[in-house]
Every structure is written in C-alpha cells, then in structure tokens.
Amino acid sequence: VRIGIDVGGTHTDAVLLDGEKVLSSIKALTTEDVGSGVINALEHILSDSGVGRDQVEAVMLGTTQFTNAVVERRQLSEVAAVRIGLPSGNGLPPMVGWPADIAACLGGHHYMLEGGTLYDGRPLAQLNLDQVDAMIADIAARGLRSVAISAAFSPMNAEPELEVAAMLRAAMPDLLITCSHQMGRLGLLERENAALLNASLLKFSGRVVDSFGEALRDRGLTCPFYISQNDGTLMDAEFVRQYPALTFASGPTNSLRGASKLTGLDDAIVIDIGGTTSDIGILQGGFPRESNIVIEVGGVRTNFRMPDILAIGLGGGSLVAETGESIGPRSVGHKLVSEGLAFGGATLTATDLLVAAGQLDLGEDGQPVKLDPQVLANGLQTIQRMLNEGVEKMMPSSDPLPVILVGGGAVLVSEKLDSASQMHCPEHSGVANAIGAAIAQIGGEVERLVSYRETPREEAVAQVSDEARATAIAAGADPATVRIADIEETTISYMAAGSTKLRVKAVGDITRRGGEA
Amino acid sequence: MKKLGSESLADLSAGAVFLATGGGGDPHVAQLVTQQALEEYGPVDLIAPEELDDDAYVVALGGVGAPTVSLELLPSIDEAVNTLRAFEEHVGRKVDAVVSFEIGGGNSLIPIVAAAVMGIPVVDGDGMGRALPEAQMMTYPISGVLPTPAVTTDYRGAVTEFDTTDIMEFEKEIRQCALSSGGMITSAEHPMSGRQLKAAIVPHTVSFSIELGKILRMYRGNAHRIFDHLAALFAKSIYGDIHHLYTGKVIDCSTRIIGGYDIGEASIAPFTGGDELLKVNIKNEYLVASIGERVLATVPDLITIVDYETSTPINAERLRFGQRVTVFGVGCPPFYRTQRALKFVAPQCFGFAMDYRPIETLSAADPPPIA
Numbered sequence: 001v002r003i004g005i006d007v008g009g010t011h012t013d014a015v016l017l018d019g020e021k022v023l024s025s026i027k028a029l030t031t032e033d034v035g036s037g038v039i040n041a042l043e044h045i046l047s048d049s050g051v052g053r054d055q056v057e058a059v060m061l062g063t064t065q066f067t068n069a070v071v072e073r074r075q076l077s078e079v080a081a082v083r084i085g086l087p088s089g090n091g092l093p094p095m096v097g098w099p100a101d102i103a104a105c106l107g108g109h110h111y112m113l114e115g116g117t118l119y120d121g122r123p124l125a126q127l128n129l130d131q132v133d134a135m136i137a138d139i140a141a142r143g144l145r146s147v148a149i150s151a152a153f154s155p156m157n158a159e160p161e162l163e164v165a166a167m168l169r170a171a172m173p174d175l176l177i178t179c180s181h182q183m184g185r186l187g188l189l190e191r192e193n194a195a196l197l198n199a200s201l202l203k204f205s206g207r208v209v210d211s212f213g214e215a216l217r218d219r220g221l222t223c224p225f226y227i228s229q230n231d232g233t234l235m236d237a238e239f240v241r242q243y244p245a246l247t248f249a250s251g252p253t254n255s256l257r258g259a260s261k262l263t264g265l266d267d268a269i270v271i272d273i274g275g276t277t278s279d280i281g282i283l284q285g286g287f288p289r290e291s292n293i294v295i296e297v298g299g300v301r302t303n304f305r306m307p308d309i310l311a312i313g314l315g316g317g318s319l320v321a322e323t324g325e326s327i328g329p330r331s332v333g334h335k336l337v338s339e340g341l342a343f344g345g346a347t348l349t350a351t352d353l354l355v356a357a358g359q360l361d362l363g364e365d366g367q368p369v370k371l372d373p374q375v376l377a378n379g380l381q382t383i384q385r386m387l388n389e390g391v392e393k394m395m396p397s398s399d400p401l402p403v404i405l406v407g408g409g410a411v412l413v414s415e416k417l418d419s420a421s422q423m424h425c426p427e428h429s430g431v432a433n434a435i436g437a438a439i440a441q442i443g444g445e446v447e448r449l450v451s452y453r454e455t456p457r458e459e460a461v462a463q464v465s466d467e468a469r470a471t472a473i474a475a476g477a478d479p480a481t482v483r484i485a486d487i488e489e490t491t492i493s494y495m496a497a498g499s500t501k502l503r504v505k506a507v508g509d510i511t512r513r514g515g516e517a
Numbered sequence: 518m519k520k521l522g523s524e525s526l527a528d529l530s531a532g533a534v535f536l537a538t539g540g541g542g543d544p545h546v547a548q549l550v551t552q553q554a555l556e557e558y559g560p561v562d563l564i565a566p567e568e569l570d571d572d573a574y575v576v577a578l579g580g581v582g583a584p585t586v587s588l589e590l591l592p593s594i595d596e597a598v599n600t601l602r603a604f605e606e607h608v609g610r611k612v613d614a615v616v617s618f619e620i621g622g623g624n625s626l627i628p629i630v631a632a633a634v635m636g637i638p639v640v641d642g643d644g645m646g647r648a649l650p651e652a653q654m655m656t657y658p659i660s661g662v663l664p665t666p667a668v669t670t671d672y673r674g675a676v677t678e679f680d681t682t683d684i685m686e687f688e689k690e691i692r693q694c695a696l697s698s699g700g701m702i703t704s705a706e707h708p709m710s711g712r713q714l715k716a717a718i719v720p721h722t723v724s725f726s727i728e729l730g731k732i733l734r735m736y737r738g739n740a741h742r743i744f745d746h747l748a749a750l751f752a753k754s755i756y757g758d759i760h761h762l763y764t765g766k767v768i769d770c771s772t773r774i775i776g777g778y779d780i781g782e783a784s785i786a787p788f789t790g791g792d793e794l795l796k797v798n799i800k801n802e803y804l805v806a807s808i809g810e811r812v813l814a815t816v817p818d819l820i821t822i823v824d825y826e827t828s829t830p831i832n833a834e835r836l837r838f839g840q841r842v843t844v845f846g847v848g849c850p851p852f853y854r855t856q857r858a859l860k861f862v863a864p865q866c867f868g869f870a871m872d873y874r875p876i877e878t879l880s881a882a883d884p885p886p887i888a
Binding site: 049084087088089090091092096118119120124125153186187188189204289290291295301308382393395457461485486487488489515 | 543553590591673709773826835837838841
C-alpha cells in the first residue's frame, strides 16, 4: 500500500491506497508547524484502515507550501543575487521587472561581476578576483546565508558559475547556493529568476523536509518518502531540499491526475475548488495540458514546465458582495470555520450561499443561514457565471467536454456548466490532490554529451531516449506506460563544433507491487 | 504625429513577435529596456513616413546576429544610444529620426529606445514588414539606399565603422563582426533622406503591430476564437490574407548557432498522431513550411508559429519539444513580390531549390480544419 499526502495552505489531505483502491482518506486542517497536521492525518488513515506500518511501501507528498511561500511572500530568505557577465547586461540587473514586494523580500542584494563566456566558448570577460573578494566580504558583512549565481550562457558552459560558487564556499562553507545552470535552459533572466526563487526557499525547504521526515519517523514509517514535482514525477526528499522550486506546480498537477484516476476519464476539464480560488485545468490523455508560454510564479517570470492552469478568485471562503452580484477574490481562507455565517460568524461567504439554498448541509457544526431571496439567487448565478467564463477560456475547442469537480469547495457547483457534456463529482474528490500524489509517476532522466558529427542527430536522440526509458523502468516505472516527456538540446560552446548536451526525460506509472507484497 | 508611450509597449511587442516569423530576437528583454527608456524619458513621437520632411536625415537602427544570443547577452539603453551617438560622430551630423530594420521581434523596439533618449522621432514603418536574416533583404537596399556610412557597437561598447557601398559585401562584413563579437551587435546603417525613405519603407507597421497586439490580447485563445479577428485585421492591411496552415504538437526542434545565425528545423505532428508531419525550416526565421513534398508557404510570405491555446506567438529560440502549436501563414507586403525584391528574398536565396509561389496559390485550395 502507498500513502499520498497533500499539504495545502488550508488542508492537509491524506489517502491510503491499495493499488488503485482507496482504503482510507482524511481531510485535516494544516497546522502552523505542518508536521503535526501530517502526523494527525497519518494517524487517522493508519488506524482507520487497520493497515500495519510495515505494509506501507512508500509515502508520496505533494505540497503547495513552496508555491504559497512565493505567492504570499512568506518564509523567503534574503538572497545575494550574483550575476557573472559584465560588461553585458548592466542595464537589466537581477530582479528587474519583479513586483516590488517580492524583490524587497529578497533584500535587493545584487552583485554583478565581470566574467562568463560567450556562445562560442570564448571568455566574455576575465573573472575579476578583486570584484569577487569584495562581493564575498559584502555578503559576509550583510550576513546573507543564501546565494543565487547566474552567468551568461551557463547552460552551455557552467564553469564560471561553478568557479564562483567554489570561491564562495571556500570563504563561507555554510552558504546555501543555487547555480542557474541547474535550474533551466538558455534565457538568462528566467533562469536567474528561477535560481533566485529557489535560493530564497532553501532555508525553508530544509525545515519542511526535516519536519516531514520527523513526522513519518514519529509514526514508525521507515519506508522511502518522495515529493512530487511540476511534471507529476517524484523527487526524493534530499533532492527537494536543494530544489524546492521544482515543486511549484505540483499541486495542480496532482489534482488533475487524481481527478483522472477517480473518474477513469483521460480527457476532461478539471475544476479544483479550494478555499480561495478555483483552479481550472485540462486533462489530455490523462495528463495535464502544459502551458507553452513563460510562466509567472508570484509575478516572477520563470521557464519551468508547468500545467496550464487558470485560477479564478472563487472558493468556499470567498467574500460575497452585499447584492450577491460579485464574489471574491478576497477570501476568509481557513478562517471560514469561524467567520462564515454558517459557522456562526458574521461574513457572507460563497459557502453560506449553498447552505442558505439548502444545497449544503454542514451537519452538527452548521448553523442555518437566511438570505434575501434576490441576493441568494444573484449569488448562485454569480458562481455559475464565473465558472462558465473560466471554463470557456480554457476549452480546447467548442466541443463539450466532461467536467470533473474536485477539492473541498466542489459543493459550490449546483448546476451543470454550459460547456460540460457531463458533470462528475466522484467519491473522494475532496482529496484528489493526495490521490494524485500517491499515483505520481517515476521519471528517468539521462544527460549525455553527444557529437552529431559522429552520431547523426536522429540516432543520438533515439539512443538517449532508450537510455532514459531504461532508467525510468529501473527506478520502478511500468514499461508499458513509459513515454518521453521532454527532450532538451544545448550546444556546448567550449567543445568542438557539433557537441551537444542532450537531455531526455522519460516518465511512467509506478509498477504495482501487489503480486509480491 | 502620434505619441508612443509605455502603455502601448506590450501590444507592440506581442504584435512584433507575430510578424517576426520566429526571428527578430527575444522581445521580452528588449521590452524591459524600452520600458525603462520610456519611463525615464517620456513617450516618443511616432512619425508617419508621409509626415517626414524630404530633407530629414534618418538612420536605421537594430540588432544583428543570432537571436538565441539575445537571451543571454542582455540589451541595454546604452547600447542603442551609444550606437546612434557613434554614428553621429562618424558622419559628423545629427540624425533627425530613427527607423527600424525590421518590425519583427526585439528589433522593432531598439529604435524607440534611442529615440526616447535622444528626443527625436521614430518613423512608423520598417525595412521588412516582418523579420529576415540578412541586410540585403531589407527594402532599403533593394530600393537603392546605400548601407553605409554605418557603425556597430558590441556588448563591450567597442565601435566598428563600415564604408563599403556594396550591400553583399556589407552583409558579409557585419556578419563577421557579429560573429567575432559575441554573436550579437547593434548597428546604425542605411542612412537616408526623408525622400528616399518614403520610397523604400514598408509603411505604418509600428501602428499595425500595436493593432495586432491588441487583437492578440483581446481575443486571447485558440485559433477558433481568434482567427476571424486576425483575418479581418490583415484583410485591411498592406499584408495579404492570413491562412491556417497546421495545428499540432512539436515533436522535434533543433537549431544551432552556425555562421552567426540560428539554423535548424522543427517537426510538428497532428495531435491525433499520424504521419502527415509539418516541417518548418529555420534560419533565424521560419522560412519554409511543408508536408512531405507539398509546400504550404515559403519566404517572403510570413510563417508564424503560435501557442495553440492562447495564440501567443513563439520565437524560434523558444520553440520546444512537446509544445502544442498552430501555424499561420500570411501573404507578405506586395513590395516583396516584385521581381527586384524576389532576387534577394526568394526561397533560392536561402538555399531551397524551389521558386517562390504566393501562399494563396499554395494553401487556399486545401485549407486544413482548425483542429
């Protein structure tokens, strides 16, 4: 059996899966320290199902904590932004074009150094050791602990970044350093942005990984634990410690994959309604449709591969205007259970509309809600209108598609949406995220330096793809489901002409160990 | 005379990437620099060619090199301004207005940066109506404007002067200069009088690009949603009609920096599988689109690849495996269909063994459904 856990801003969800069967699930509140919320959820599903701890093969975690940290500008460390590449790029320093508030969170410390290489491998400028020394002294004086290093053309030649990283480490061994060549491809600003966000999360990621680890050990779970990343594959926990930014879109990915698993539908529109937003995504062939365009995270441009998600400001805790004619984007969030009318509070929220309409029964916690009939009618209509408009924007064509509702706020939808062929709100839809985490895929990535002079390109791509497939299968992917998810080529500037860094990623479903267990 | 301020920049830039047919350089970094310039120095005057004095002294300004380089060697206000100043010093006179080489991509914005800082107008028009990889392909030299005196600056600020009056020799020299200076330089070239400019320019393309960007923003969505709006806009422009050439998924894309250009090709497959692959040949720009032996469109007509979901145009240096895309073709401005222009921009000029045939004779007979 496997355990899937999703730690969101409001709820911590957990599921216990035997193969594809849900043995137990729980939706618990996320706690301030995260760890005790995870422990609570684990405790519930283990005792509820009666499954022994030693039967658990793996724990898969999905978490939006790192995304939320960036979006809400919390838990971000100040970062020294070191860019190697002067005299080029002077006009566009690090963090140019960032929203002022998040730039301020990172402290605005930037250091631009002479150095780096050109596209052809020749030096852009010589590294200026006086500048490096001055930078190191200043970083020390400011007491900065996290550093992001970028250099022009570093995906083609990582040496300048590595050289400066080594000098920084020699001077201050405890520094947390992210180099941009590890974060992405050509496109200096986006790659540098990704490195900066990652570096600003390193301290937090250390704490999160530790607290997850402790929570599991505390419950006597010694099996491996993984954290899901943007493309729906798993990373081991130590990797996440270094690359928290790779989890940015794992939340939507997991909820889409979970929705597909719960309904058996491969092509559908998925609406994940939470406390603050409704995230609309498209399933194609069982996988989230990816966005082609540059992705902003918390207003910062990055070049991560991410699912194409439209977030609209409508959730269970969204504030409803007096007339009912507008809802959100402000929300009471996790305070819904104290501030909503239906919970005895004084704020009219989207959830209260459903209670007033008699479409939602909160059980013993709930209180009746009385609303002016016109306000109620307007409010319900506003919910339908907002979702219809959102879905319309995301539709791949004018042909109706099934709509799958997941998330804690799925109850908000009472009628069929205009562009839906059918509406699905499957059992366990409230914990689709955790199910998505539990069925996350295994990836296999292979990077090779190849020479297209010696091996024709087509042959080289085929060879490295085969290796990537084999790596994924060796890591536990089911051979029948393995497909190539990404191919990336970067010309290597310092090598002979025709040298290319070829990186291929293959992914596949986890092989079920049911037979052996 | 119109004013061009930072509020139009996003639309101009989006329209410019559409017209860039894959090339022209990354517009995002150019947009950031232009934003800085317009915020610091205020809006620029956008002067229509017909408003320009016949005796005005105008110079064309822009980047030359491999677009991939623009993703890493970031442009700056100084590069555009210093190039113009170095040019003025070289010729010993003030420039009255600047004009773009090519409306496509980041090169549509570089003259605006210089114009903002120097307090001179930028001309509403350009020398290509799109983007093309080489100097002799511009309408300016084809119409008889001499390429020099010209100056370039590189990322270090090093100035190089050019004096040859032979356009092919000029292209060779300036390309060599770009190659040996990090792959991208800024050039001020093709100085001309207002009278010469009026006869040589593709007019009003800056305004058109802003209109196009506005359509892309307002009707953001897939080809179903946007096609009719785009068709209506192109129908009343100096361009020919827009055609839907293909929709599918990028299954292979490879370009390399060779001889100062991004060179390679992309293959796009139908969503539903099948072997009717669309092949797009790239030399900085998307040059030829074909399915097997059947050619759908060739340079100088425009081939543009957009994100399938949003119709956001995608530059060749950002085209990647797995992207879902729609491919559009647009008839080029009539200037490029004349015999004297085709001598420089027909498919043969790029090494393809085929004559130019207008897109409407290739595609219109058999338009594919929009996915």
